[in-house]
Amino acid sequence: MKKIILAVLLPFICVSGYAQNTIFGFWGGLGASVNHSYDLSTAGGFTFIKHGRSRIGIGADLFYQSFPFKYDKEAYGLKNGTSNAGMIIQGKPSYIFVTPKFTGKFGKGGNFEFYATAGAGFKMGGTETMRKWDRTNGVTAGDYDSTIDTSPNINSMVMRLGVGATQYIWVGKKWFFTVAEDLGFVASSLTKSSDVTNPSRTIYSPSGKLNPFFISVYIGFRHMSNVSYTPPPRNKTKLGGFSR
Numbered sequence: 001m002k003k004i005i006l007a008v009l010l011p012f013i014c015v016s017g018y019a020q021n022t023i024f025g026f027w028g029g030l031g032a033s034v035n036h037s038y039d040l041s042t043a044g045g046f047t048f049i050k051h052g053r054s055r056i057g058i059g060a061d062l063f064y065q066s067f068p069f070k071y072d073k074e075a076y077g078l079k080n081g082t083s084n085a086g087m088i089i090q091g092k093p094s095y096i097f098v099t100p101k102f103t104g105k106f107g108k109g110g111n112f113e114f115y116a117t118a119g120a121g122f123k124m125g126g127t128e129t130m131r132k133w134d135r136t137n138g139v140t141a142g143d144y145d146s147t148i149d150t151s152p153n154i155n156s157m158v159m160r161l162g163v164g165a166t167q168y169i170w171v172g173k174k175w176f177f178t179v180a181e182d183l184g185f186v187a188s189s190l191t192k193s194s195d196v197t198n199p200s201r202t203i204y205s206p207s208g209k210l211n212p213f214f215i216s217v218y219i220g221f222r223h224m225s226n227v228s229y230t231p232p233p234r235n236k237t238k239l240g241g242f243s244r
Contacts, residue, residue: 020226021051023059027178027220031065033212038070038090041214047222049103055110057103061117064124065160066094067190069212073204075136085134087204089193093126093154099162110168117162127151130193132202148200153192158211161185174227180218186211 028044045063072079074086081088099119106112133145164182171177189209192198198205 020053021057022225023047023049023051023057023222025176025178025220025222027063027180027218029180029216029218031182031184031214031216033067033069033214036069036071036210036212039068039092041068041216042066043216043218045097047101047220049101051105055105057101057105057113059101059103061097061099061101061119063097063099064094065097065121065184066092066126067186067212067214068092069190069210071194071206071210073206075204081131081133084136085204087130087132087202089128089130089150089191089206089210091126091128091151091154091191093128093190094124095121095158095160096124097121097160099160113166113168115162115164115166117160119160121158121160123154123156126154128154128191128193130200132200132204134202150191150193150200153198155188155190155192158190159187161187168222170227171221174224176222176224178218178220178222180220182214182216182218184214184216186213 025047026045027047031041031043033041043063043065045061047059047061049057049059051057069091071089072086074081074083076083078086097119099117101115101117103113103115106114128150129147130150131147135143135145137143162182162184164180166178166180168176168178189211191210193200194206194208194210
């Protein structure tokens with residue numbers, strides 16, 4: 001825990017002496033998993049960034065994200081419980097993340113930004129179920145079909161890595177509307193149901209981690225303490241001897 005706290009505070013300690021611009025904002029949006037997907041992910045949170053004399057910024061994000069996932073492996077490559085044997089693990093855990101953030105602006109006026117984040121997430125809630133069945137041998141030979149609540153298997157802490165790009169759109173004074181495209185990767189498994197030591201394992205159990213890779217789109221608003229953006233001048237035309 002001490003290492004996690006230090007990782008969060010270190011960016012602010014490093015920039016406190018030379019920061020020239022402070023950015024804070026809030027955002028939210030939706031995402032979808034590239035693997036093990038069955039529902040949209042929801043996310044939202046707060047961003048804090050400090051910039052020095054260059055276009056490099058250091059800060060942190062505090063945000064919530066849900067991770068709906070579905071693992072489905074069945075005999076003969078069939079899906080959705082249509083085979084005579086298989087396993088389905090379906091869950092939707094949610095976490096609160098604290099992630100240090102490193103950014104770099106580019107483009108005229110620095111209206112575009114690349115960023116990278118890495119940090120820990122702590123479980124807020126969620127459910128998980130496991131269905132496993134085998135109807136290949138007949139009832140007398142030990143056929144079974146069971147669905148159990150495996151919510152206690154959801155890991156209480158996971159690590160998340162993220163990269164993305166943000167576009168700043170000036171809306172007035174020191175405020176900007178933002179649109180971000182985010183690629184988020186959970187480095188550790190969301191559930192112990194994928195562990196090789198899990199007593200519920202069958203030949204259809206996961207062979208590795210259940211760690212979905214999410215692509216998300218976020219919108220939000222950010223405030224800058226030092227705005228160098230100048231909006232384009234309005235065109236003036238004469239109408240009836242007056243300018244407008």
